[in-house]
Amino acid sequence: xxxxxxxxxxxxxxxxxxxxxxxxxxxxxxxxxxxxxxxxxxxxxxxxxxxxxxxxxxxxxxxxxxxxxxxxxxxxxxxxxxxxxxxxxxxxxxxxxxxxxxxxxxxxxxxxxxxxxxxxxxxxxxxxxxxxxxxxxxxxxxxxxxxxxxxxxxxxxxxxxxxxxxxxxxxxxxxxxxxxxxxxxxxxxxxx
Numbered sequence: 001x002x003x004x005x006x007x008x009x010x011x012x013x014x015x016x017x018x019x020x021x022x023x024x025x026x027x028x029x030x031x032x033x034x035x036x037x038x039x040x041x042x043x044x045x046x047x048x049x050x051x052x053x054x055x056x057x058x059x060x061x062x063x064x065x066x067x068x069x070x071x072x073x074x075x076x077x078x079x080x081x082x083x084x085x086x087x088x089x090x091x092x093x094x095x096x097x098x099x100x101x102x103x104x105x106x107x108x109x110x111x112x113x114x115x116x117x118x119x120x121x122x123x124x125x126x127x128x129x130x131x132x133x134x135x136x137x138x139x140x141x142x143x144x145x146x147x148x149x150x151x152x153x154x155x156x157x158x159x160x161x162x163x164x165x166x167x168x169x170x171x172x173x174x175x176x177x178x179x180x181x182x183x184x185x186x187x188x189x190x191x192x
Contacts (some may be wrong), residue, residue, distance in 0.1 A: 009160040013087055016152045016159065017098050025100045028150040032114065040143075044125065050130055057185050062180040063121065064075070068072030070120035070172050074113040074165060084110040087167030088155045097155040105156045112157045115148040127181060135158065144169070 030036050047054045088097045088104035122144040130137040148162040157165075 005160070010087075010093070012070040014093075014096070014154060014159045016149075017087070017155050020098045020100075020153070022087045024153070027154045029100045029103075031147055031150040032154055033104050037075045044129070047129055047132070052128070053110040058174045058184055059180060060113040060116055062176055062183075063124065066120055066172060066176040068115060069176070070169055071113055073172065074111050074168060078111045078164070078168070079106075079108040079113075082110045083108050084158075085159075086156050087158060103154065103156070110153050110161045110164065111156050111168055112148060112165035115144070115157075116149050116169040118144040118147045119166045119169030120173040120176075121169075123170045124177045124180075 045056070045060070048059055052059060086105060086109040087093050088099050089107055089109075092095075116150065122140040126137050127139060129140075144166070148166055151157040152159050152161055
């Protein structure tokens with residue numbers, strides 16, 4: 001059963017990774033870059049300050065804790081234990097994997113730290129900003145999903161890596177958001 005799942009994951013990876021073009025190579029490369037999102041992070045901090053005033057300091061402390069937990073758990077509890085080679089490092093696939101700008105990343109693939117981290121922050125922010133902006137929730141989840149998709153497109157993760165990373169990030173983001181709301185005694189109208 002596990003072998004069959006791995007085969008499906010590999011076939012889906014080859015399908016997605018095979019849909020490349022110079023235009024999408026550039027787009028996906030930049031979507032996956034950390035620095036390009038700094039203006040978005042600053043905008044999100046601005047809105048947290050606008051809506052939560054002094055509590056934003058504590059919210060940002062919880063964000064820092066969340067980022068530490070999500071990044072470290074994806075590596076220490078998954079990558080270092082499962083040691084699944086990235087598609088671009090897998091000897092059986094490396095010769096057909098399309099990478100962009102020669103970037104392959106670290107040795108191991110499962111789970112995607114990008115997916116874990118971005119879904120963690122997206123899910124964490126939903127109870128804080130989702131009730132303030134009508135379309136915040138679908139947009140922030142789309143943002144996390146497209147970054148996760150870019151990792152498969154770029155040849156550095158299998159689809160299963162990003163799905164598992166998204167699930168891990170979602171659980172961590174939700175747990176830390178609940179603790180943060182409780183600690184700060186913020187009225188919770190979001191349903192979590």
